[in-house]
Amino acid sequence: MHKDIATPIRTKEILDKYGFAFKKSLGQNFLIDPNILRKITEYAGLTDQTGAIEVGPGIGALTEHLARSSKKVLSFEIDQRLLPILADTLSPYDNVKIIHEDILKADVKTLVAQEFEGISDLMVVANLPYYVTTPIILKLLADRIPLRGIVVMLQKEVADRISAKPGTKEYGSLSIAIQYYTKAETVMIVPKTVFMPQPNVDSAVIRLTTLDKPAADVVDEVFFFLVTRSSFAQRRKTILNNLTSQLPNGKEKKEQILDALAKADIDPTRRGETLSIQEFARLSNELHPIFN
Numbered sequence: 001m002h003k004d005i006a007t008p009i010r011t012k013e014i015l016d017k018y019g020f021a022f023k024k025s026l027g028q029n030f031l032i033d034p035n036i037l038r039k040i041t042e043y044a045g046l047t048d049q050t051g052a053i054e055v056g057p058g059i060g061a062l063t064e065h066l067a068r069s070s071k072k073v074l075s076f077e078i079d080q081r082l083l084p085i086l087a088d089t090l091s092p093y094d095n096v097k098i099i100h101e102d103i104l105k106a107d108v109k110t111l112v113a114q115e116f117e118g119i120s121d122l123m124v125v126a127n128l129p130y131y132v133t134t135p136i137i138l139k140l141l142a143d144r145i146p147l148r149g150i151v152v153m154l155q156k157e158v159a160d161r162i163s164a165k166p167g168t169k170e171y172g173s174l175s176i177a178i179q180y181y182t183k184a185e186t187v188m189i190v191p192k193t194v195f196m197p198q199p200n201v202d203s204a205v206i207r208l209t210t211l212d213k214p215a216a217d218v219v220d221e222v223f224f225f226l227v228t229r230s231s232f233a234q235r236r237k238t239i240l241n242n243l244t245s246q247l248p249n250g251k252e253k254k255e256q257i258l259d260a261l262a263k264a265d266i267d268p269t270r271r272g273e274t275l276s277i278q279e280f281a282r283l284s285n286e287l288h289p290i291f292n
């Protein structure tokens with residue numbers, strides 16, 4: 001087994017060798033604690049049959065753990081300066097492919113199909129760049145890549161919103177967008193000291209496990225997500241007020257919206273944050289014929 005990249009000493013050595021300066025704008029906070037990396041890898045439940053997809057390898061700290069524990073790693077890195085460094089640090093591993101692309105622009109679905117042909121167990125595992133955590137997770141879910149799940153480090157505040165339950169102040173359209181497809185759990189709170197440089201915010205690791213089928217029966221997913229976003233537009237407003245002000249021509253359709261709320265058995269004076277995913281599904285199915 002090779003010496004870990006993710007120790008403070010080795011990381012400094014690598015950064016000095018290449019004169020690498022961190023770019024804050026790319027969310028570059030590298031992990032320097034092998035124990036955290038081992039735990040992240042364990043939570044992902046990788047085997048020698050798993051295809052691991054990583055976003056942002058940095059200098060390869062997590063990548064090498066993934067390479068050791070999975071069949072193959074496909075890793076997307078936006079920063080060109082890291083490519084020669086990765087070629088060096090990951091040279092002991094022959095099962096890693098680095099793609100120099102912005103994950104948000106990449107055709108991840110096609111690349112995954114090409115690179116993981118014959119591999120059915122797919123996991124995303126990453127220490128995400130914090131400036132784009134939510135768009136990355138939503139893209140991976142929306143692309144409908146056949147993932148077993150996602151285990152990622154991100155800001156604790158975002159982890160709290162993703163795994164929030166109805167009736168809490170963290171619960172919102174992000175919780176629903178993710179819990180519609182996955183079971184969401186915060187599995188670890190992580191101290192700032194395991195990063196170089198240390199981020200300004202607290203961090204956590206979440207595990208998203210893809211559900212066999214979405215959490216609720218929805219006739220039109222795009223409309224369902226529009227209804228959920230609209231319902232949280234102003235958190236202090238009632239669901240009725242949010243829907244009439246947010247949905248197209250909602251004010252003129254107030255009576256029909258009231259009728260749909262009644263049919264879905266939802267009190268119009270409730271606030272969005274009290275509705276479960278199943279209630280939102282019922283409501284959007286009743287509203288659907290009115291707006292489509």
Ligand code: SAM
Nearest residue numbers: 029030031056057058061077078102103127129
């Ligand atoms: N995995 C490494 C680690 O744990 O030490 C680095 C994690 S660092 C938080 C985030 C990494 O994502 C950086 O290497 C950064 O350059 C890269 N990155 C930032 N934005 C990206 C994007 N849109 N697509 C792909 N990689 C990105």
